[in-house]
Every structure is written in C-alpha cells, then in structure tokens.
Amino acid sequence: MPSTTNSTKETTANGAKAPPKKERRQVHERVFSHMRRGLMIGAFLPGQSMSLRKLAERFGTSPMPVREVLSRLVTANALEEMPSGSVRVPRLNSEKLEDLFSVRELVEGAAAERAAGNVTPELIATLHDINNRLIETIEKRDILGSLSLNQEFHFTLYHASGSDVLMPMIESLWLQFGPTMYMSLLIPSVPWNAEDHERILTALEKGSATEVRKGIVHDIRTTRDALLSVSSEHGLAELPFVSSAEFSMNY
Amino acid sequence: MPSTTNSTKETTANGAKAPPKKERRQVHERVFSHMRRGLMIGAFLPGQSMSLRKLAERFGTSPMPVREVLSRLVTANALEEMPSGSVRVPRLNSEKLEDLFSVRELVEGAAAERAAGNVTPELIATLHDINNRLIETIEKRDILGSLSLNQEFHFTLYHASGSDVLMPMIESLWLQFGPTMYMSLLIPSVPWNAEDHERILTALEKGSATEVRKGIVHDIRTTRDALLSVSSEHGLAELPFVSSAEFSMNY
C-alpha cells in the first residue's frame, strides 16, 4: 500500500495565499463567477481554447476547481468539449445564432411577460436607474460597461418573473451568445442604443404584459440582426481583432 | 485507525477491470449516462442525498468522475447543492412543479411545433412503433418500461425540431421532474395511457404544426395534473414508498 506518500505540499499548497479558510467553496465560487462574467462580457473569444493549467495559474489555484467550473460551463453549453478532452469557446455559425435567438425570444419573452404581472414601483425605478447608467456608458463607447449594464437590465426584469426554472435557462442562453456579442460591438458599423429599453419601461408603467413581451422580443431581434450582419459581413469565424488575453480578468 | 474506510475497494478499483483503455472519458461517460437515466426513471427518490464515495463504490471507480458528474447535474438543476456541499435530489413543492410544467408547455410546445415542420414518413413510423411498445408496457403496468418509452417518444419528436438549443433545455427539464414523476406512477389512482400520443400522431400526419403543439401541451397538462394530485393528496414531501436503493442501477 503506497499510503505513505510524502505530503510535500505544505510549502506550495496555500503557503502564499488564503491563510484563513472561512467559507466553503471559496475558490470554486470565485473561479466560477469570474468565468461566467468573463464569458458574458467578452474576456474570451469564440474559438479560444481553455487550458486547465493556464487558468488555474491565472487564478492562483490548483487545476482542481477550474476543472469543475469548466465542466459545469460545458453542461450549460457555454463551452464545448473537443474530442481530445480540451474545452473551448464555441464558434457560432449563423444557423446556430438564429436558433439561439429564436429561443431567446420564446423564453425571455415569457419571462418578461410574467415579470410584467409582478411589477412594482421599485422595479421600475431600478430599471430606470440601470438604463440611465447604460445610456451613459453607451455615450462613452464603454463596451464592457454597456454589456454589463445591459445584462443587468435584462436580468433584473426577468428576475421579477419569480421563476426559478426560467432564470437558469436564460443564463445559459446568455453564456452561449456572450462571446459573440462582445465581438459585434467591436464593429464600428453596429450601432448600439437603449431605445428598446425605453419602450419596455413605458409598457411596464402601463402594465401591459403583452407589450412588455413585444418590447423584449424587439430588443432581442435588434441584437440578433446586429450579430447576423457581423456574421455575414466579416465571416464571424476569424475575428481576432484583439488578443483576449489582454482583457482577461480585467473586469 | 481512522483510515479503515478505503480498504474495501482495493480489489474493485482497477485491478480486475479496464486493461484496455481505448476511449477517453470512458468512466465519466458511463457514470453520467447511468445517473441521467436513473434520475429520469426513478432510481433516486426526491430528498435522497448522494454520497460521493458511496456512488463511486457502486460504480467501481474513484470519487473523481462521480464528483464531476454530480457537479454537472447540479448545473442542469437535476440535483441541488446543500450549504454543506452535499448534493441531493430536490423535493419539488407544487409551486415549483407548476412553474416547471408551464415552462415545459412553452419549450416543448415550441419544439413540437418545429418538429412538425420537418416531419417525414420515417419519423411518423418510428413514433408509431415507440407508441405501440409504450401501450404494451402500460397494459403490463411496467412502470420503468413506460417511463422509458414515454421519454423516447417525446425526445424523438423533439429531436426532429433540429434545434441544438432546445434539446439541452428539455433534457434539463425532464431531469428535474423525473424523480417526482416516477413516484406519481406508484399511486394506483393515477391513470396512465397514451391517448394524447395518438392525437399527436394524427396531427403530425395531417401536417398541422399548431395541432401538434396543442397535442403536446395537452399531454404535458395531463402529466402535470397527475403530479399535482399526488402532491396535494399525499403531501409529496414524504413518500418513501420504496427504498430506492432496491432499484438503484437496475435498468
């Protein structure tokens, strides 16, 4: 029995970091939230392959928690598994993109319609605040800020639906088109504005669930058209405008 | 002697098996498919907690692949994570159940409607065959067979939609209500038949996408009513009719 393996990790394990281990899943939580946010905000490019060890080194941990996080993201269809076992950010062709956005209309439209039934003055005020900050970032051409606030707007609205079933679905959808969406905003010809959000807010104030749904569907369609135009014009496959490594973990 | 826990599997670990390792992820694939099928078919009861080491011993592997599989199932909302870190099969209250089934109507209805647009004679023949076998198992009161063939009927239809986005969503939904559905069939007062499927097949042959969707929605509603009646009559929370351990891995 080789049970007498020398335990030579007292120096390398956590000698430099994390002296107090107060909460469970501390590392896992940190890695997962960073990866999720990174995918939604464009820290990783479509086609980029994720290395277990590289990411582990980046986060200052062992490959173990990263392994679990990547595995979970594969389940959420945010990453795809290569036959070799390595995982990478999927490249979406226009067909997959259309599929993705038609499901977005279906699911997020339903979430928005439900949310309209649970609307409160506080919700409207919060959404107004988010949207105002979003407009500011748009005027400053702040891509990361815009993406972040746009996501916050949508998810705040959907959260009001009160559905624990719809929310994970929507999160999975956003993780799937996130990396591609970031790239589309890099194209100067793609305009971004918050007009659809204004329309949604008006419908919310009116209390019209149907119009809220239509507003969300229209917003999704606008985003889809932008992504598809990028896809057709630029080929979508090879768009290494930026080395995403420069952006990694900078949010 | 606190280390007496791991002395029981030195023979089963890998000494007797797996001399040829041909494919990658051999163990992972096996564990995942067993767990998925087990959840859909009632091998695990709602509320049952899953032990990493127990399951690993059951599958004859180390806890490592099991850990990853359970983590993935948590991401798919098929299992829930306790604050202590252990995972278990969720207990669904009627509120969650209603939410789940309304989303089923939305998503599976859309998948069925799309599938109707891609209908082929082969698909109809396949569905007829599945349904005929399903009717046989129903007459024999074969719970496991009925569940399996019912699932095959639905997934074959949805697969014809050709959507790589809808399919994972539907699979996640089925994993969520799977354990509860199994229990409902244990109640003698709950009738099960395949009448809805007949209606769906007729609509498919007529080529009416709308009627196909309505047929699926009706079928889902029938299932929902059965589950909810069980939930209200029997409390749904404590229904340890069977020790699921007796069924484990028997499929």
Add this chain to the structure above:
DNA sequence: GATCTCACAATGTGATCAATAGGCCAATTT
C-alpha cells in the same frame, strides 16, 4: 428524564500524482 456537550465517523474540497493520448516541431526521406 431531558438536554447539552464532546468526540468520532463521514463527507466534500482542494492538492498532488501517475498514466495515457494528442498535438507540434523537426529531421529525414523521397
């Protein structure tokens, strides 16, 4: 007799190890 406490058994988490398969680059051959 009930409750509180302490100790032990058990579980998940993170780290490390061993082995195998895949990718990459260079050298050699045609």
Add this chain to the structure above:
DNA sequence: AAATTGGCCTATTGATCACATTGTGAGATC
C-alpha cells in the same frame, strides 16, 4: 523542396491524499 514520420512535450483524466467541516450519537450533567 515537400511530405511524412518520428519523438518529445504537454494536455486532460482518473486516483489518491490531506484537511476542514458537518452531522451524529453516546455519555455526562442538570
């Protein structure tokens, strides 16, 4: 000179290890 093949390097995968925490049960105390 180009293509193919060989070997080296690195990647993930599955197993084992160590530790911190949780949960449980027995025993003592009020």
